[in-house]
Amino acid sequence: MIAPVLLKIAVEALWANQLRSGLTLLGVVIGVTSVMTIISALEGMMGAIEEDLAVLGPTTFIVTKAGGVITSHEQWMEMMKRKPIDQKSVDLVSEGCELCERTCARVDGSARLKRGNNTMRRVFIGGSTFNLVDIADMEVAQGRFHSYEDDLYRRRVIFIGDLVREELFGDTDPIGKTLRLNGTKYTVCGVAKKRGTMFGESQDDFAIIPYGTHIKQFGAPGRRGIRMMIKAVSLERLEDAMDEVRMILRAQRHVPYDKPDDFTMLTADNILEALNSLTRIFRMGLIGISSISLVVGGIVVMNIMMVSVTERTREIGIRKAIGARQQHIMLQFLFEALVTTLFGGLIGIVLGYFIAEALVGMLDMQISPSTFAMVAGLSISTGIGIIFGLYPAMKAARLDPIKALSYE
Amino acid sequence: MPLIETKNIWKTYTMGSEQVHALSGVTITIEKGEYVAIMGPSGSGKSTLMNLIGCLDTPTQGEYYLNGKQVSTMNDDELAGIRNREIGFVFQTFNLLPRASALHNVELPLIYNGSASADRAAQAESALTKVELADRMHHKPTELSGGQRQRVAIARALVNNPSLLLADEPTGNLDSKTSIEIMRLIDDLHKQGNTIIIVTHERDIATRAHRVLSILDGQIASDELTPEDRRAVG
Ligand SMILES: Nc1ncnc2c1ncn2[C@@H]1O[C@H](COP(=O)(O)OP(=O)(O)OP(=O)(O)O)[C@@H](O)[C@H]1O
Ligand SMILES: [Mg+2]
Numbered sequence: 001m002i003a004p005v006l007l008k009i010a011v012e013a014l015w016a017n018q019l020r021s022g023l024t025l026l027g028v029v030i031g032v033t034s035v036m037t038i039i040s041a042l043e044g045m046m047g048a049i050e051e052d053l054a055v056l057g058p059t060t061f062i063v064t065k066a067g068g069v070i071t072s073h074e075q076w077m078e079m080m081k082r083k084p085i086d087q088k089s090v091d092l093v094s095e096g097c098e099l100c101e102r103t104c105a106r107v108d109g110s111a112r113l114k115r116g117n118n119t120m121r122r123v124f125i126g127g128s129t130f131n132l133v134d135i136a137d138m139e140v141a142q143g144r145f146h147s148y149e150d151d152l153y154r155r156r157v158i159f160i161g162d163l164v165r166e167e168l169f170g171d172t173d174p175i176g177k178t179l180r181l182n183g184t185k186y187t188v189c190g191v192a193k194k195r196g197t198m199f200g201e202s203q204d205d206f207a208i209i210p211y212g213t214h215i216k217q218f219g220a221p222g223r224r225g226i227r228m229m230i231k232a233v234s235l236e237r238l239e240d241a242m243d244e245v246r247m248i249l250r251a252q253r254h255v256p257y258d259k260p261d262d263f264t265m266l267t268a269d270n271i272l273e274a275l276n277s278l279t280r281i282f283r284m285g286l287i288g289i290s291s292i293s294l295v296v297g298g299i300v301v302m303n304i305m306m307v308s309v310t311e312r313t314r315e316i317g318i319r320k321a322i323g324a325r326q327q328h329i330m331l332q333f334l335f336e337a338l339v340t341t342l343f344g345g346l347i348g349i350v351l352g353y354f355i356a357e358a359l360v361g362m363l364d365m366q367i368s369p370s371t372f373a374m375v376a377g378l379s380i381s382t383g384i385g386i387i388f389g390l391y392p393a394m395k396a397a398r399l400d401p402i403k404a405l406s407y408e
Numbered sequence: 409m410p411l412i413e414t415k416n417i418w419k420t421y422t423m424g425s426e427q428v429h430a431l432s433g434v435t436i437t438i439e440k441g442e443y444v445a446i447m448g449p450s451g452s453g454k455s456t457l458m459n460l461i462g463c464l465d466t467p468t469q470g471e472y473y474l475n476g477k478q479v480s481t482m483n484d485d486e487l488a489g490i491r492n493r494e495i496g497f498v499f500q501t502f503n504l505l506p507r508a509s510a511l512h513n514v515e516l517p518l519i520y521n522g523s524a525s526a527d528r529a530a531q532a533e534s535a536l537t538k539v540e541l542a543d544r545m546h547h548k549p550t551e552l553s554g555g556q557r558q559r560v561a562i563a564r565a566l567v568n569n570p571s572l573l574l575a576d577e578p579t580g581n582l583d584s585k586t587s588i589e590i591m592r593l594i595d596d597l598h599k600q601g602n603t604i605i606i607v608t609h610e611r612d613i614a615t616r617a618h619r620v621l622s623i624l625d626g627q628i629a630s631d632e633l634t635p636e637d638r639r640a641v642g
Contacts, residue, residue, distance in 0.1 A: 005519050016507055318503050321464060322517045322564065323492020325485045398484075401464050405503060 006328060010335035013312075020304055021340060027300030028344025028384060029351065031293030032377040036352020038289055039373035041359060042282050046275065050203075053275065056268040057137040059235050061242055063093075063228040063249070067264045082262045084225025089252055096248050099233050099241035104132045105211055106227040109218040113207065115168040115179040123164060124206040125181065127214020128229075135231040143175040143190030146210045150189070154212040158186040162194040163204035181207075184217065238267070293380065297341070298388035305337055305392035316396050317404025330397035337389025338382065345381030349374050409476045411571060411603055412438040412461060417470030417480070419456050419626075430456040432626040433470070438605070440571070443598045445614035446607045448623035454607045455576055457623065461605065462495050462574045463487045475571060492520050496565025498575040502557045504549040510536060510560045511545040517568045535563040539593060555586035562593060566602075573597060575606045579613065588642070591616055595641070615640040 014021040056062065066079035094103040107127040113120045133145035150157050158181065165174050174188045186209065195203035232241035242265055255262055316329055352373065419431040430453045438444055446454050459465040460472060463479055472480040479490055504513045514532040536545050539559040549557050558578060565573055575594065579587035595616060598604050606617060614620050615634055622630040
């Protein structure tokens with residue numbers, strides 16, 4: 001087998017030219033990192049919205065500090081500056097809103113769930129008041145949801161989605177059993193009815209703990225604030241109930257009469273609409289970003305490879321003179337491009353992962369470094385390597401040995 | 409069957425509207441085991457003929473048979489295969505990979521015929537031993553003298569046991585003392601049964617060979633055997 005030897009030759013050449021290889025690497029890393037970060041952010045945005053949609057019934061609406069589709073930087077900055085929704089807002093709405101049947105407070109988090117040798121990472125962990133089950137489109141399949149007392153005494157009880165039950169408990173009855181949430185022991189109080197998949201993703205990989213317990217486990221919601229889920233008395237009075245809540249919150253937050261709301265209200269209809277336009281943005285963003293990074297990375301790779309081929313004309317001449325075939329020379333240079341871009345892709349993925357992680361801490365949304373983004377990043381970088389490495393490699397392979405040997 | 413047989417070969421370069429005939433109808437036959445020197449003034453076509461014989465190039469016209477196989481119609485990859493198996497080339501400018509050790513340089517032809525790593529190292533070592541450079545095998549070309557570099561190049565040319573060893577002015581870049589050392593080595597290789605063709609400007613190098621071909625303006629001007637008692641040695 002000649003290919004492994006050629007790969008070794010390629011790696012040695014890259015190593016011998018560290019500055020040049022480093023520059024190529026940088027071009028690829030920048031491209032892949034941006035793809036990773038942006039795809040992760042977009043996926044996070046969609047994930048959060050899907051989560052809302054999954055639990056909303058037709059008479060329910062959500063109040064959050066920021067949400068929906070964010071299409072501009074200005075809009076984003078404006079939303080980031082908003083005050084969070086706090087406990088006071090929840091109390092004011094539950095006491096003051098006549099047309100609201102129930103008001104529930106929710107916070108989000110994500111954690112590792114473990115039982116025995118079974119572990120699930122990055123499971124969505126909601127914290128909510130006991131009445132969520134009456135508001136959200138969610139049914140209890142086994143056991144019960146949290147009670148008022150669970151919340152009051154901040155008990156470590158957990159209500160789990162069907163996928164969590166399946167992965168951690170298999171066929172055994174989970175009720176009354178314990179699991180560990182980021183290492184802390186929780187008792188399973190109930191299991192939700194299976195929701196199935198939406199947009200290709202399971203809607204059953206979640207768990208919900210009492211609101212107070214969530215605060216104890218993950219800390220106060222801070223700048224991200226609380227999400228309120230409010231159920232109107234009836235479908236006909238939904239709009240009026242929303243107006244009522246709007247008035248209460250504007251008064252609490254001292255919004256002048258001529259200024260728009262500094263919070264977001266979403267119904268299932270709004271969310272579906274948002275999701276659709278987000279899917280569009282997502283696709284366009286993907287194509288745009290991928291092509292830009294492809295072109296930038298590709299041009300860097302091709303340029304540097306061309307310089308490398310020209311500089312090494314004599315080497316190519318020597319190799320051909322002693323019997324290297326075109327495919328051997330081509331493979332050698334293609335390997336150089338591929339090793340650089342693959343390596344750059346991996347660095348980009350790791351970097352993108354950390355940036356996405358950092359964003360989770362900073363932004364008011366659920367962002368998870370996405371597997372899709374990793375696959376996309378790696379395919380893009382390998383694609384760059386093959387497509388843009390091919391031309392210089394072919395040029396090298398076709399050099400005339402005599403001309404190449406007399407090249408100064 | 410002769411080792412080399414050329415039938416009226418031409419090499420013509422087109423420079424703009426002008427045609428330059430580097431070779432104009434060369435017909436030669438060389439048998440296995442011969443030791444041939446090619447002489448001639450600068451620009452007469454010696455290197456062009458060597459490159460054709462060494463399958464680095466193909467003639468514009470005419471036929472060339474190596475070991476009975478017609479190579480003048482082969483494509484780039486087929487020629488590469490012939491160069492790899494049948495031919496060992498030694499150049500005036502050594503043409504070693506500057507960053508690779510002597511051992512790796514000698515191993516190169518074996519890489520392209522797909523030899524296993526262990527065989528490659530063993531064969532390269534034994535070729536370096538033949539040129540008395542076994543103790544320098546981990547040195548890079550820049551760490552070797554001119555004569556030593558040319559020995560590495562000769563080891564590389566020999567490592568595949570080729571049918572033919574070609575040397576285009578192998579002593580052109582060496583001082584006279586080192587030239588004699590290299591020529592002694594080449595004489596020895598001939599005694600061991602290798603077929604050798606060497607291009608040179610110097611008569612006393614040419615007379616070490618058993619046959620001298622003179623080229624003038626791309627044509628064979630004379631083809632003479634050197635009588636045994638007039639052969640230069642030492
Ligand atoms: N690639 C080329 N394009 C055009 N003309 C060429 C080319 N290669 C060689 N020639 C011409 O062919 C002729 C023979 O060249 P060649 O290199 O064979 O001479 P040589 O006998 O080896 O000379 P020297 O002793 O100087 O090495 C020369 O006139 C040269 O200019
Ligand atoms: Mg010449």
